[in-house]
Amino acid sequence: MFYTSRNNLYSHVKSVPIYQFIILTAFLFIVFNSHSSYAIAPNPGAICANNFSQGSLTNSDYTNLVSAVNTNNYVSIAGNASGSIPLQIKISTIESSTATLKSNFGVITASNTSAINIRRTFPTTADFTDITLEFRNSITAQPLYLTNVALSAFDIDYANSNGNTFDDFIQITGVNESGNTIAGTFQSITGSNIGFNQSPQGQGLFTRTVTDPNCPAKGLGTQCQGSVQFSQPVSSVKIRYANTGYLATTSNQEVDFRVDNYCYVPQYVFSGIVFDDNGGITAAQSSATNADITAGVYANNSNYFNGVFNPSAPETGISGSTVKLASCTNTSTVYAMQPVTASGTTIGQYQISVPISTLNGNTSNLCLVEERTGNTYPLRTTGDSKALSFATSTYSYPNNNFGRVIAKNAGLVLEKEQAPNNCKFTNFSGLTYSKNALTSSDTGIGTDIRPGLCIAYKITVTNRANIDINDFVMKDVLQKKSPNGATITSVLALPARAANEFSDNLTAGQNGTVITKPFTLIKRAKRSFYFNTQYGSTQSN
Numbered sequence: 001m002f003y004t005s006r007n008n009l010y011s012h013v014k015s016v017p018i019y020q021f022i023i024l025t026a027f028l029f030i031v032f033n034s035h036s037s038y039a040i041a042p043n044p045g046a047i048c049a050n051n052f053s054q055g056s057l058t059n060s061d062y063t064n065l066v067s068a069v070n071t072n073n074y075v076s077i078a079g080n081a082s083g084s085i086p087l088q089i090k091i092s093t094i095e096s097s098t099a100t101l102k103s104n105f106g107v108i109t110a111s112n113t114s115a116i117n118i119r120r121t122f123p124t125t126a127d128f129t130d131i132t133l134e135f136r137n138s139i140t141a142q143p144l145y146l147t148n149v150a151l152s153a154f155d156i157d158y159a160n161s162n163g164n165t166f167d168d169f170i171q172i173t174g175v176n177e178s179g180n181t182i183a184g185t186f187q188s189i190t191g192s193n194i195g196f197n198q199s200p201q202g203q204g205l206f207t208r209t210v211t212d213p214n215c216p217a218k219g220l221g222t223q224c225q226g227s228v229q230f231s232q233p234v235s236s237v238k239i240r241y242a243n244t245g246y247l248a249t250t251s252n253q254e255v256d257f258r259v260d261n262y263c264y265v266p267q268y269v270f271s272g273i274v275f276d277d278n279g280g281i282t283a284a285q286s287s288a289t290n291a292d293i294t295a296g297v298y299a300n301n302s303n304y305f306n307g308v309f310n311p312s313a314p315e316t317g318i319s320g321s322t323v324k325l326a327s328c329t330n331t332s333t334v335y336a337m338q339p340v341t342a343s344g345t346t347i348g349q350y351q352i353s354v355p356i357s358t359l360n361g362n363t364s365n366l367c368l369v370e371e372r373t374g375n376t377y378p379l380r381t382t383g384d385s386k387a388l389s390f391a392t393s394t395y396s397y398p399n400n401n402f403g404r405v406i407a408k409n410a411g412l413v414l415e416k417e418q419a420p421n422n423c424k425f426t427n428f429s430g431l432t433y434s435k436n437a438l439t440s441s442d443t444g445i446g447t448d449i450r451p452g453l454c455i456a457y458k459i460t461v462t463n464r465a466n467i468d469i470n471d472f473v474m475k476d477v478l479q480k481k482s483p484n485g486a487t488i489t490s491v492l493a494l495p496a497r498a499a500n501e502f503s504d505n506l507t508a509g510q511n512g513t514v515i516t517k518p519f520t521l522i523k524r525a526k527r528s529f530y531f532n533t534q535y536g537s538t539q540s541n
Contacts, residue, residue, distance in 0.1 A: 040113055041222040044187045045150040045229025046261030051357070052147060053266050055081035057259045059114040062107045065091045065133075066116060069105060074136050084266040086138040086395060087146070094130040099123040108218040108256060115154060115220060115256040118241055122250040126201075128242035133259070135235050139269045139396045140351055145177055145233035150261040151184065152227040153239070154220045155254055156194050156205055165249040169242045170226060170257070171204035174234030184228025184237075194226035200245035217254055227260070268359075270368055270388070270397045271351040274321040274340050277381040277403035279304025279466075280313040286408035291415055291462040293524055298464045305411040305465035307382045309401045317341070317348015318404065321372045325352050328367040328387055335359055335366075356392065366390050370402040377404035381411070381467070411465030412521075414474070416457060421532070423454040426495050428530035433458045440535070451536040454493050460528045461521060469521040476514045478533060488536035497531050509534075 048054040057065075057077060064075045074088035093105065103119035120129055137144040156168045172184045183203065186196030193207045205226030215224035230237070239257055243250040278286070279301045286297075293299055303313040319342040327333040335358050340350045352368075359366070366388045381403035388397055405411075417433035425431060438448040438455065449455060459476060463469050479486040492506045492514075504515040514531055521527060 039222060040111065040152075040154070040220045041189045041191065041225055041227075043150045043152050043227040043229065043260035044189070045148060045185070045227065048148055048261070048263035051265055051355075052263040053081045053084040055079040055085045055087070055262050055264070059107075059109065059112070062114040062116055062258075065089060066105065066107050069093060074134075074138075076138055081264075083393070084395065085146075085262070085264045086140075086267075086269075087144060087262070087264075088136040088138045090134040090136065092132050092134075094132075096127045096129070097123050100127055100129065102129075103252070104254075108220075110218060110220040113220060113258075115258040117218060117254070117256045119252070119254040120241065121252055122243060125243045125245040125248065125250055127250070128201075128240050131239045131241070131257075133237050133239075139398075140271075140353070143235040144264070145235050146262040146264055147233045148229060148261060148263045149174065149184075149234055149237060149259070150187070150227065150229040151237065151239070152225055152258050152260050153205055154225050154256040154258075155215050155217060156207060156224050156226050157215045158207055159214060160247060164252050165247050166251060166253045167206060167244040167247050168253055168255055169199055169201050169204055169206045169244045170255065171202055171240040171242070172228045172237060173240075174230045174232075174237045176230075176232045176234055182230065182232060182234070184230050187227040187229055189222060189225050189227055191222045192225050193223055196226070196228075201242050204240070206244050218256065220256060220258075229261075265355050266395060267353045267355055268390075268395055268397070269351060269353045270325055270400060271349070272323070272368070272398065272400035272402065273309055273317045273348045273350070274323070274370060274372075274402045274404065275309045275315050275348055276318050276377065277305055277307065277309075277405050278313075278315060278409050279306070279310065280315065281409060283406060283408065286406065288408045288410055289413060289415075291413040291460070291464065291526070293462065293464050293526075302466055305381050305403075305405060305409070305467065307403050307467050309399075309403070317346070318377055319343065319347055320374060320376060321348075321370050321402070321404075323350045323352065323402070324369045324371065325354065326367055326369050327362060328365045328385070331367065331369050331385070335362075363390050363392060368400050372404075377406055379405050379407065379410050381405060381465070411463060411467070412469060412472075413462040413464060415460045415462070416476075417460070419456045419458070420449045421454045421456055423493055423532070423534060425456070425532075428456060428458070428495070428532075431456050449535050451488060452534070454532050454534050455490070456530065456532045458528055458530055460526055462526045463521040463523055466523050468523050471518045472516075472521050473518050474516045474529060478511050478514065480511050481536075490533040490535055493532045493534040495532060498529075501529060502531075 061077050068075045069091045074090045077087040101121035105118050108117040135144040153170045158167045173181050281297050303310040322339045324337040325335045336352045336354050338350045338352050340348050368386045386400050417435050419431035419433045440449045478490045481489045491509050491511050494508050503517045506512050
């Protein structure tokens with residue numbers, strides 16, 4: 001921008017008659033308020049296809065970006081796409097020379113439209129400032145490739161005087177999905193003097209016509225507006241502000257730029273982790289028979305087997321599972337699936353990203369289903385399916401986690417103890433039970449048990465997990481003589497079992513399976529069941 005004095009115009013106005021002053025005032029009003037060059041023109045490339053969401057930066061987005069320049073932080077972009085484009089931008093600058101005078105990098109607003117303003121004095125005509133905008137998906141934290149990205153630069157003008165000498169030059173490039181750098185395609189603006197030509201600095205936006213008037217600073221006018229659009233999706237753009245090199249000096253240059261448009265097919269992202277719900281209890285510390293919930297590794301560990309991913313426990317993800325996005329009523333109808341990450345810091349994690357068209361109209365019956373092959377981590381601490389409360393205006397569904405543990409970290413421990421007796425006791429709790437194996441003989445001399453006597457059993461169920469076990473049923477099969485199995489048959493014996501605890505309907509003298517009624521075993525609790533059996537009534541051969 002080249003600044004001219006307004007004193008001569010003012011002096012001339014004071015010397016004219018009043019009627020000429022009125023005519024002159026009217027003329028100036030028409031010129032300065034109706035000329036199209038002083039109004040920002042739409043970028044012709046700011047278009048999106050029907051299945052894309054269309055966005056551009058809001059005025060507050062420009063303010064937030066400028067406040068974060070060179071902080072290495074991504075700024076969440078509000079945009080005007082109603083949240084359908086999960087965009088974050090990181091903005092950074094690079095100066096070709098440490099001697100460059102950095103007069104300004106801020107936000108200007110004209111006609112309620114904001115842009116980034118940059119003012120520089122370069123030490124040589126070969127120097128430049130690079131402004132890079134990197135796009136990231138706010139949901140997945142991965143690069144975001146935006147379609148039809150369109151940008152405009154303003155106040156690209158030429159000045160050749162003792163006070164200011166410069167010839168503004170703007171190059172705008174982007175990085176596509178192949179990692180290649182591509183140039184934006186020039187968009188012709190009606191009423192603009194800006195061309196897209198080859199200068200000593202390369203191909204870009206500039207004007208070098210001496211007769212072109214200089215543009216008002218910070219006015220975002222059409223006359224000095226140059227626009228581009230990228231024909232391929234890009235994950236970043238770079239605006240290089242420089243000088244064409246046609247003039248020998250480069251003093252007090254100034255230019256503005258805006259992001260006019262970007263397009264994106266809205267994606268619905270379903271994510272989570274398949275994790276080892278061990279509460280930090282390692283395989284070496286684990287034990288399938290440790291029923292002690294008052295001391296040791298399974299005591300006072302609220303993170304163990306609780307169905308919640310607790311990375312501070314520490315709990316980690318596990319590999320080997322696949323997660324499917326499917327119909328809840330028919331899980332064979334799969335819309336997308338993804339194996340979890342197999343290794344590294346993201347082990348066990350998954351992110352399923354789909355456009356709404358993939359769902360074939362199913363927006364009310366969606367589930368995430370976790371599956372696994374092999375015998376590692378065979379026990380679940382969560383269900384195998386999670387129903388989703390899906391809404392077309394919600395694009396992120398995080399923390400859909402699935403827990404598993406190894407067999408030795410099972411939440412349930414069964415302990416079976418026995419007490420030999422003469423079949424005449426009346427109080428189960430009065431016997432002395434042992435986990436040690438019993439011995440027997442036909443004579444019964446020096447042994448624990450012989451045919452015709454009884455064995456009372458105490459089966460203790462311990463829930464050492466931090467979640468309730470619902471509809472639990474305990475079964476125990478009484479031994480029965482068979483050619484390939486036991487050598488003697490046992491039958492149920494008196495005294496009677498506790499009322500309302502069993503559903504098998506066995507009576508004294510019958511062989512079969514002892515079955516409890518379904519019950520809920522609350523977390524961190526124990527429950528014991530008792531019954532007596534007669535150890536055969538006849539000797540075996």
